[in-house]
Amino acid sequence: MSEAGKQQDNEFAIQTRGLLKQFASVRAINNLSIALPREGITSIVGPNGSGKSTLINLLSGTLPIDEGLVIIEGMSLRAILPYDSPNHGITRTFQEVRLFDQMTVLDNLLVILTKREVFGSLFEPPRASYRNRARQLLDSVGLWDKRQDMAANLSYGQRKLLEVSRALAMDVQIYLFDEPFAGLFPAMLERVKGLLEGLRRERKTIIFIEHNMDLIRQLSDYTFVLDSGELLAEGEVQEVLAKPEVIEAYLGT
Amino acid sequence: MKILNADKRLPALPRSIIGHPLVSIVVAGVIIYLALLLGQSADQFLQFSINGIVIGAIYAIVAMGFNIVYGTVWFFDLSYGAMATMGAYSVFYFTGRQIQTVGRGEINNLYLDIFMGILIAGVVAWVLYVWIYPELRSRINRITLLAVGALVALATGAYTGLILAHPADLNVFLSPTIGLLVATASGCVLYLGALSGIGSGRGLILFLVLGLPGALALGGYSGWLVADTLSTRLYLSWFMGAILAGASGLAIYRGVYFYLRRQARSPLVMLVGSLGFLLSITAFIAIIFSPDGRPLAQPFGTVPWSLAGAFIKPFQVLIIGIAFAIFGGLYLLLNKTSFGTAVRAIGDDEEVARIVGINTPVVIAVIFFLGATIAGLGGILLGEDIGIRPQMGLLLLLKGWIASVVGGIGNIYGALLGGFVLGMVENYGVWYIPAQWKDAVAFVLLIFFLSFWPRGLLPRR
Amino acid sequence: MRKLLLSILVSLVMMSILAVGCGGDATPVVREVVVEKEVVVEVEKEVVVEKEVVVEVEKEVVVETEVVVEVEKEVVVEVEKEVVVDKILEPFRIGVMESLTGPGETYGQVAVQSKQLAVEEINRAGGINGRPLVLIIEDEKCNARDSITAYTKLTQVDKVKIILGTSCSGAMLGAAPLAEADGVVMFSGLATNPAVADAGDYIFRTSMNDAQVGIDTGNKLWSDGIRKLATITEATDYAEGVRRESANRFVALGGEVVAEERYGSEETDFRTALTKIIGENPDAIHIAAQAEFSGGTIQKQVRELGYEGPIYGEIVVVGATALDIAGESATGTIGIVAELDSTNPLAVNFLDRFRARYAFTTLQWYMGSAYDDVYITAACLEQTGDDQDADGFRDCLYNMEPFSGTIGTYTFDDKGEVVGLSNVIAEVVAVADRTPENSGWNILGPAPVLP
């Protein structure tokens, strides 16, 4: 907070103040106050169980916040409802891929693109614009040929790609990616990397969780290190990863 | 509550619930209501309490059966209703002639005997195959082992069929088995005692000289005792009924659920599948035994004990005792044995349990057998207390389901508590409104609990 | 491709079901076995054997001819030849609608069995005018929807004009408007709802209206000195009807109903309701049940709750299964019942035959009523000679000579209601004295008549 606190508020996409999340007797997020910078790619690292995914779940409203405050784009929130997160300009992917398995690939994207109100969607005719956008997105991940397949029948990598493209379809300001590279083959990995860099070019805010140090070094502009739900270190990638306490946390002496 | 607190796994009520203002309001309301009832008519209040505890004990028994299965494989097995009916009708099958005076006589159905015999043979064969076969495979010739196993299974099946075919001589036909069981058990006890007490060499001789004949004599005597006493027939028929229900539950698991579980996406597939069993088994029972209600013999008679203006049957005291005995047995089984550890491990994560070397198919099969046995026992007790009819399973099942959800899904403490709570609420709840709304009250209670305590009174974790 | 095959398969299955359903309209062939006796009598046979006996007497040879007559016994050989003749005998076809499942299944099943017994007897005795009687049985599940389906199937597919049934008043009221419009006779042995009386011209029954049972029960309660009554009633139209009529009569006489409780048909534990009832300290408890199970269980639980006053009920409460369930608790229960007369040889015979066939009897009056229905039908068919002539059949019933059957001697009034039957008071005896012959009760005499 010391360094970041000096900066202007509007330079941050998301700030948290004293965030707390408790599961039974474990504090997954313990009084966390961080500020995630606007634009560019920010990575969150930390050993397993350090609360990275919980943080993303809290920010996207998937889990309710126990205590604390989240400031998104200058708006202070004590609770984030899941269906409100797009209104705050947030979307996300899940650590374990959560597609709509028994729907076609195309429907997986179309469902994101259409209207969100109950009656708006009920009386909405099929529009060519949605379809074109879906095609554009699917082409970018090379899944257009598979558009009529059930999402459940895709390979693991393809599912991951589809999930990323589903997040892209939201067209919001802040993207939270929960381990988007885990378990991908090099070719697919390059593709996801390309998508993330494309977002950076569009001056969006990208936050992602990753374990692979090489990828973190290549991609991220800024890094947070979490341990046991608390902030261990933050800053530019190289200097953070060189800190002794980070190395200790990772090697687990 | 002391026993409950002694267990570390018992979850303490989360602070947020205790601190919830609604809780204090509800608790205060309940206390005021009960005080009002008590002030109005004390003996009626007592009678209602007794009614509630007795029926609650039966709900608790069914709910405990439900919950040990739910806590292990995570789906509600609706075929339990059918197992409860089956247990009760087995007792009727064995004791029918004793109690019928005016109505329909004994029903003995050859096809049913044969079917149950085959079913038992199958179950025994499977149990031998997964349990004994892997242990002895390396030491004994495979063909021999299979042949002996098949012979044992067939013999057990034939024996079951024989017992079923002569319901009137249940005690005679069961006596050898009981004698054998007693002899084996006492022999084992003596053997262990002799070995540990006196040291290996002399202990063995002592055991051979004194213990073995003693054990054999004890077995023979108990067998003779059983065969000679007519009054044991009722209790033996309970035993057989529960065993038959348990074996059927195991057969259903092995025959269908096993495959369903491998391919199921959600618990709903299992739920619908077990619903199918409930429908068809109930219908078959109605076909075989006619859709009428039937009486069961009245153990300890119908003369009630008077208790400060209220009445309770001796048998009802037994029901309450059995409920707590089952609870105690399950508590010991689940918490003090390695089997219980295995069950809990499977409940937490079946995949991991299998990887660490737990024989998951056997453990789950035992759980299904146990659950169905308990359900059968619940049906028998309800039948003895009230009477039996083919459709009794559905309502009993729903109440057991509600009790286990209200109490807390997936653990036996919750089931016990939920059963009694449901029984009491059903009774106190209809004090001021017509009693016909009892079932509606039960479901309103369920909805209320789920809305404010979605995980029940005593959640599993 | 798999789905395509599957849908074809499904369509084939459905077509075959339909073919079975709509095509099964062949005329039944009655196979008669004619026993021809061939008697072959072999009459006396005289076999004359001449034997030459040579007797040598010294030098003389005398040939004597001895005649030995061997008479064979008369041999009568009867050769029985069974000649099977396929006679195309158009049987009388009668529809039967009873509830074989659902809340009325207890009655429906014995009703069907009784009717089948009657039909077999009639056919064994040579049928009606030489033509056999055939029952076409359908399940009406005790509800209106299935009742209409069963009715439509009987009238449209099997083309019957006379239907015996139903067991449930609800099912009766569902199908009765259709029957009235189509001119089909419906003839029930069990429906007791008073509304059935007004259901139409073609609707008959041999069971007594609830109102009669109610009046008799009310009178009996009052004359026994009961002033405060508690009732417990199964929520079915029959039981509710009995309760309502009884309570009305009882209140009209000056009594007071201090507590009333109801229960659903699937319930098993009545202790809660009974505790409330007993708390009001009634002089007597009146039970109206549709199922024997609840009728018996309530009696048992009343006694288990320490109540010692009298219990009143109707036929279901003192039915065989109910008494078995209640055991000793039922001793002393008063039932206002329509009873088979134990001096009536018809009734005794019928019960014996039924017991021999199915090894039990229950609700004997209902069985007898169902059994009589078939004989009344047979009598009327004999008169009209045509099972398609519903109008003739109806007129036959209206103008029927007093019919003596197992349940008594009776006729029908202009509403199709049975006339000439009455209820009796029965008191349940101790378990040791219960036998299948006395149904477990003593007849105390006819129901009292009060102004």
Place this chain on the structure above:
Amino acid sequence: MLEKPVAESPWWRSLSNPRLLGTRLSSNVELLINFIVVVATIVFILSQGSGFGIRIAQLFAIFAILAVSLNLVIGYTGLLSLAHVAFFGVGAYSVAILTTDAAYEQVPGHIPHFGLSFFTALFVGMAITGVVALFVGGVLSRFRDDIFVLVSVGFAVISHRIFLFWQPVTRGPFGIHAIAKPEVGGMVIDSRLEFLFLTLAFLVIVFLISWLIVRSSFGRVLMAIREDEQAIEVFGYKARYFKLTIWVISAMMAALAGGITASEQTFIDPQSFVLLESILLVTIVILGGLGTLWGSLLGALVFVLLNEGMRFVPFLPGELIGQARLAILGIVIVLLMLFRPQGLVGRFKL
């Protein structure tokens, strides 16, 4: 990979272009076959000319309305509801009470004489059911999976108790008889065939509405809710309102079926609205196919034919038919779950 322009353009474009229509039809050959099967069977039944065929068709139409509407909830939204019979019953009782003007002297507590015409009563009944469903759905939307099933069972039981015991309004076990027949332009629809056509017309309307719903963006969201409710919420959909909306629509369709049934048989009693009926309906939906509307029609057809076809099985003793039917139904459910959890023509596996 060849482009299929057909699949992209909205469906009505293909109507004006025969070539496109042909391609579209051939791409939906499976649906076409089902359609042919259904139509052929109906024609076959009717061609038999017997009133029993009409009765079967009538039953089919009622069950089809119920199944199609239930499929919207189970097959598309993934909510295994056993409370459908409650709405069926509310619709039937509404129509019965609102249309009747007969005096009921037998029961204490007279029903007020509304004496509405059938169609008015039907719409009012659907509105009432909608309100009831909104309330029930509000409670139910808190739960998932097996708890949802249990609570929906609770509503089915409670509704049956209300039909049975709220005697001043529903006449309890006595049922309501002499319910009015519909009247169109002064002509009373009385004959069974006319009634069948009325019901089939309603079936077509219900089917079309359901079809439009599942084809719309709304339907797609429903499927997404079925697959992963939490995930779709993160993308900005208020899943709860979507579930409530489809729940109410489905309930109103069930009420429509109930109203028609009441008028068709002119007599209703609580016995027709028990939990078992709900179980049968769920069986129909699963049997036909979850997530396909045609499947529901097929399921209703197969069920009605099986159910009524058992009346013709010669070797079953009369007194066992009813129980045997239940036994077979139970076995069918188990086999379906084992071998074809998505039903005969369905796509979605439970």
